[in-house]
Amino acid sequence: MIAEIGQFALILALVIAIIQGTLPLAGAALNRAQWVAVAKPAARGQFLFVIIAFLCLMHAYVTSDFSVANVAHNSHTLKPLLYKISGVWGNHEGSMVLWVTILALFGLAVAEFGTGLPPTLRARVLSIQGLIGVAFLAFILFTSNPFLRLDPAPLEGNGLNPILQDPGLAFHPPFLYLGYVGFSMAFSFAVAALIEGRVDPAWARWVRPWTLAAWCALTIGIALGSWWAYYELGWGGWWFWDPVENASFIPWLIGTALLHSAVVVEKRDALKSWTILLAILAFSMSLLGTFLVRSGVLTSVHAFASDPERGVFILGLLVFVIGGSLTLYAIRAPQLKGGGLFAPISREGALVLNNLLLTTGAAVVLLGTLYPLILDAFGGGKVSVGPPFFNATFVPLMVPVMLAAIVGAMLSWKRADIGAVFSRLKIAFYITLIAISVTAWFAGSLRDVLAAGGIGIAAWMIVGSALEIAERIALFKGPISNSWRRAIGLPRSAWGMAIAHGAVGIMVAGITASSAWRVEKIQLMAPGDVITVSGYSLKFEGAKPIKGPNYHGERGLFTVTKNGKAVTTLTPEKREYPAERSQTTEAGILTMVSGDLYAVLGDKSKNPAKGGASWSTRIYFNPLVAWIWVGAILMACGGLVSLTDRRHRIGAPKTARKPAKKAADPQPGPVSA
């Protein structure tokens, strides 16, 4: 019964979405206020019915109702409650329901909080959201019905792929979708603006918070996924350039570019048509990612569920949404009037550089991901590019982005004095040189020289961001109370930017150190054996059988000492899930600031020489690896801080605030370092 309510709610939501997607749009064009007014209640209604459907599906999972095919295929009575809940979106049908739920939630947010928007713009934005909703609801109802019944109902479900039964991964998809779907807001605003034929700073001020929120969620989502890969896949790697990872990384790169270019529209009324294009592309890439993951066109480690039938539907959707919006763009964008002019050396100039490099980076990742398909389509045979391609192309593009970020943040709008900025950055420059020299000193090979460069970039980003803040609050240049007062008065967006840029530095340090100086030891160990890795002695105490709610396996015990002092114990596990007939490894990890000690228990083998059994074990020391995720989380925090900026909280003020804004920005000038 509950499942039927859910299905019925989805149908009602589709009907409402059709109304929401057409009536206000027509009303705005024909000047009919009543039609325009439909947008708000429709957005509310759509959210209501979608959330009912979502809760019905969750109910089926929590109560293990195996008469629902989706639950029977993906759940199991013995599964812990958390994974029953996360099981809702751990499969194709349910994840699409989550997708439309988040879409409807964003629509509701515009309806409720967008009261300051011009009514026609709001109606158009909601209408475009409604149309996206129509596409996805139809997709669910016609190709991936989550409420399909099974008769007779099986007594037990098939279970969830055990590799997915993990707290980190339970929340990975919701965050990713918050990001993907969040970009749909920027998309709807862009399309609505193209229809209206008007893009102004107020528009950008409306788009930016949505983009920022989506970007934060996507950052957290990607970080969760990579963290999961790190501790779950059992060999300490955290990024594979796998098609599915790339599918989430491309929208992130475009979204990052969009964040930066929207600032230019907002502050300087320039780069309008480019910003619109990025807003369309960010969401388009999110859709493309969904297509690649769901259609089976690309093979991937992650492709747990794929189906070509659905691929056709998503492809149609892709052509309709992306093709339609880009055609609209091609017709309307040339008419957008450009705003403020600027010299190449200026804040705008730096942001243009940032945009060019980030979008090129996104294009390179997209090319690497699709290359096997494209080459094959032109008869070039089937080949694949691996990490060597991405490391050789993507990384060099990101180096100038990071170097320029710090300089760009200090440049003034319109025209800037780069010499003055360099002299203000003197300290950062010296510290970077010291970091590079010290790293290179302790190293010898070419790989380490490159790594020294990486550490240098990290130092540059961290120190440069700190300098930027120190200067704006006049630290050490007067009484500390004065600096404190300035620090509080500093726009939150300035804090957000410095935090996010510094966080990139922290992340780069983690990436560099963990890939350049990782220590890996693989051996057979009998109980009592000791192995030393990076100064830590690990004594293998043996392994014991364990039994969990839906698995059994072995748990190894290592006691870790350093210089004779006890540090901790590590308990890596090897699990066997009988319902799903598969195995997982659970690494034992000690996370420290200096790096992670990472232990994996391998297969047991007979060892007559030692009078018993021994286990193959793998021990890693991954220097600074936790910095990667700390950096990612801090980056998202920077975004959130920027989101609380005064100009977002009090809506879109007009010209009145502009002079005040300028006064808050320090004018460039020769300031002694």
Place this chain on the structure above:
Amino acid sequence: MPANLRLSYFLPVIIILTLAAIFWSYLGEIKDGKSIQDLPSALIDKPAPVFKLPSINSGDKGFDSAVLKGQVTLVNVWASWCAPCRIEHPRMMQLAREGVAIYGINYKDTPEAATGFLTELGNPYKAVGADRTGKISIDWGVYGYPETFVVDPKGHIRYRHVGPIMAQDLTDKIRPLIKALNK
């Protein structure tokens, strides 16, 4: 309005439509049963390509297509930079312990990295050939990494597996097939 149309603004939509056309042809192929999992199906039940591969480093020997005759063999295409290859590796070791003859084609790798991979994780291969340019892998129709082929005693390719071999693939496909081919 036509005066305002500019061709360069149509570039994005043209790129997207081209991509869509490529995807469309792919979905067509997949629908016709030519799933990516067994593309290109043309090689199934055909003799394995003729080739000769040098070793990864001068220390050990490479192999050529002649070794694939006379017994059931597995040809596994891998690389040290390939994450799924590491995921799959324990299953390769398991098969090697069960006495299956596995030959490795090391795709676009450096000798140091490839040797490192094998000394760290163990070497399940009877011999490993280095396909530094990736040419031989193309002859085999390799699409992604890792990829594994089951070759019968006559030297004909009987099965192709794209992606890492998981425990379930061993029990469901690989082991039964090897058993059947050995009869």
